[in-house]
Amino acid sequence: xxxxxxxxHKRYGTAEVLKGVSLNVVxxxxxxxxxxxxxxxxxxxxxxxHLTPPDQGRVLVEGVEITSANLNKMREKLAFVFQDFNLFTxxxxxxxxxxxxxxxxxxxxxxxxxxxxxxxxxxGMVERAEAYPAELSGGQQQRVSIxxxxxxxxxxxxxxxxxxxxxxxxxxxxxxxxxxxxxDGMTMLVVSHEIGFARQAADEIIFMDGGHxxxxxxxxxxxxxxxxxxxxxxxxxxxxxGAGA
Amino acid sequence: MSEFLEFGAxxxxxxxEGLPITLGLWALAMAIGALFGLLLAWARLxxxxxxxxxxxxxxxxxRGTPMLVQMLFIYLGLPEIGIVFDPFTAAVxxxxxxxxxxxxxxxxxxxxxxxxxxxxxxxxxxxxxxxxLRWIILPQALRRVIPQWSNEAIxxxxxxxxxxxxxxxxxxxxxxxxxxxxxxxxxxxMLLALIYIVLTGTVAQILQFLEKRTAIPGL
Numbered sequence: 001x002x003x004x005x006x007x008x009h010k011r012y013g014t015a016e017v018l019k020g021v022s023l024n025v026v027x028x029x030x031x032x033x034x035x036x037x038x039x040x041x042x043x044x045x046x047x048x049x050h051l052t053p054p055d056q057g058r059v060l061v062e063g064v065e066i067t068s069a070n071l072n073k074m075r076e077k078l079a080f081v082f083q084d085f086n087l088f089t090x091x092x093x094x095x096x097x098x099x100x101x102x103x104x105x106x107x108x109x110x111x112x113x114x115x116x117x118x119x120x121x122x123x124g125m126v127e128r129a130e131a132y133p134a135e136l137s138g139g140q141q142q143r144v145s146i147x148x149x150x151x152x153x154x155x156x157x158x159x160x161x162x163x164x165x166x167x168x169x170x171x172x173x174x175x176x177x178x179x180x181x182x183x184d185g186m187t188m189l190v191v192s193h194e195i196g197f198a199r200q201a202a203d204e205i206i207f208m209d210g211g212h213x214x215x216x217x218x219x220x221x222x223x224x225x226x227x228x229x230x231x232x233x234x235x236x237x238x239x240x241x242g243a244g245a
Numbered sequence: 246m247s248e249f250l251e252f253g254a255x256x257x258x259x260x261x262e263g264l265p266i267t268l269g270l271w272a273l274a275m276a277i278g279a280l281f282g283l284l285l286a287w288a289r290l291x292x293x294x295x296x297x298x299x300x301x302x303x304x305x306x307x308r309g310t311p312m313l314v315q316m317l318f319i320y321l322g323l324p325e326i327g328i329v330f331d332p333f334t335a336a337v338x339x340x341x342x343x344x345x346x347x348x349x350x351x352x353x354x355x356x357x358x359x360x361x362x363x364x365x366x367x368x369x370x371x372x373x374x375x376x377x378l379r380w381i382i383l384p385q386a387l388r389r390v391i392p393q394w395s396n397e398a399i400x401x402x403x404x405x406x407x408x409x410x411x412x413x414x415x416x417x418x419x420x421x422x423x424x425x426x427x428x429x430x431x432x433x434x435m436l437l438a439l440i441y442i443v444l445t446g447t448v449a450q451i452l453q454f455l456e457k458r459t460a461i462p463g464l
Contacts, residue, residue: 051369076371086366089359090385090461100370103380134463145366152370 001063002027002187003078003156008047008057010040017043018054019211025156030188032198032219035208036234041191042083044208045160048189049078061155076104079149083161085141087133093144094120094129097151104152119147123177139170143177150181157181159190195240199223207231252432256423260437263416267444270336270405270415275398277341282348289353291374300349307346313407315339320411336408344401351397355390356382388459395452399445406441416440 003025010018017040025031033041046052048059050066059066066074088096097116101107107115120126123143133141142162149157159178163171175197182188182201190197198205199219206216209230215222223240226232288300307315316339320332330338359382367377406417420437424430 049369051365072371072373074371075369078369080366080369082362082366082369084362086360086362088363088366088381088385089464090388099380100372103376104371132462132464134461148370 001025002029002061003048003189004058004060004063005044005048006058006060008044008054008059010043010047010052010054017211018047020057021208021211021213022057023206023213023216025187025189027155027187028185029203030182030186030190030201031204031206032194032202033189033191033206033208034193034198034234035214039208040211041208042160045080045158045189045191048158049075049080051080072104076152077155079152079154079157081142081145081149081157081159081162084165085133085138085145087141087145087148089133092130092132093125093136093147096133096144097147100148100152115151116147119150120144122150122180123147124173137170138166139173142166142174146174146177146181156187156189159188159192161191161193163192163194193238195238207234209234249432249435252427252429253436256427256433257436260416260419260423260433260440263414263419264440266333266413266415267402267405270333270340270408270413271398271402273337274340274344274401274405277337278344278348278397278401279394281341281345282352285345285349286352286356287378289349290356304346304349307343308350312339312343312404313410315343316407316411332408332411332413335411336405336413340401340404340408343404344397347397348394351390351393352386355386355393358389359385385461388456388461391452391456391459395449395456398448398452402445402448403441 001024005021005023008018008021009016021040021044023031033044035041043052047054047057050059050071061074061077064070064074087093088099091099094113094116097119098112101112101115102109117126117129120129123146125140125143125147128136128140128144133144136144146157146162162178163174166174171194175194178188178190178197179201190202192198202219204216205219205222207214207222207226207228207230209228214230215227222231223235226235285300285304288296289304292300316336319339320330320335323330356378363381363385364374364377367381368374372380405415408415409418409421412418416437420433424433427433
């Protein structure tokens with residue numbers, strides 16, 4: 001098992017956002033987490049790499065538990081793609097991608113740049129390698145941020161609503177890159193409502209509601225015959241499943 | 246006018262012998278202020294309660310008392326408890342500690358103005374807090390602080406004249422001496438003012454150039 005998430009709890013004040021969530025991801029799998037907003041999907045993702053430390057529960061990558069002592073080393077294996085990209089404003093696209101390999105993995109300048117160009121190639125951004133983030137569109141920025149994640153050669157990439165800050169006409173290019181990664185065998189855990197990606201690229205859909213995993217299964221099964229009323233309501237609201245499908 | 250030029254030609258060389266002292270005071274004090282100011286900014290942003298409290302007290306004390314009083318205390322007060330500095334060193338320390346309190350606040354503001362998400366992205370890649378600050382936040386914060394820092398640099402360049410009160414032979418002290426020797430106070434202080442204007446103007450130009458050179462395209 002590549003990624004094991006066991007019994008994660010997270011509370012903000014009196015509100016319990018995550019009420020004991022467990023899930024596993026096998027190498028090469030991609031799983032999509034869906035559910036109404038405010039159900040703790042993003043919090044779960046942030047708890048997995050301890051950007052938000054969970055109150056309780058464990059996260060293991062390749063059988064090794066994340067602790068405060070090995071946190072930085074473990075995070076190299078768990079790349080994170082943010083909703084609002086969070087590119088480093090002062091660095092060109094290529095340097096955004098190269099900075100991790102250089103400063104964290106100790107790669108030399110030339111090797112890091114070569115690696116960065118290869119990853120930019122993968123996301124179709126080689127032509128804009130010398131541009132600064134503020135000179136790129138949202139979709140281009142998100143593709144660079146995916147290249148930045150890839151350059152750490154992680155075991156898993158966590159995507160936190162990677163297309164929800166984008167104009168509708170720009171989501172396609174990001175989804176295309178994600179589909180390609182999934183078919184290349186990258187292990188991915190994705191919080192997203194992108195039905196196209198979920199249908200075509202996900203091995204499993206995880207449906208969350210109220211801080212719990214309500215149900216999970218292969219997309220064709222979950223979309224065609226959801227077991228829970230909450231899932232049905234949610235799917236029909238985002239235009240999927242239910243009577244019309 | 247020609248009298249003024251004559252006066253200048255005669256006394257300028259003597260006054261300008263103080264220029265290396267003035268610039269030395271200023272450069273050393275600004276350097277101390279920058280290093281110490283960064284440390285204080287870090288302490289106020291990321292320190293625990295104790296470190297935060299100490300740094301805050303420092304900033305309030307040095308911003309809340311006159312620099313001349315601080316300088317006199319260091320030069321005349323500290324010897325009573327056995328700490329003795331020569332006038333130049335005492336002046337550098339006083340100006341340096343004073344400007345560090347102001348620079349700390351400018352650095353702190355600049356660091357806080359960088360979107361938090363970038364530090365999170367750096368941490369999520371596996372950078373330590375220090376690496377994230379060093380490679381991601383600081384390069385941006387330092388760019389952003391240039392306008393305020395350049396105000397502070399110009400202010401401190403003028404404040405080096407206070408060192409004359411403890412007998413440092415910088416520009417102002419020398420000009421005053423010329424004044425008492427010639428009794429041409431009007432001319433000598435006009436001349437001194439011109440020298441300071443050239444200095445502050447040059448510093449402002451250099452820092453403005455630096456600001457343009459380091460600007461991030463697209464922002």
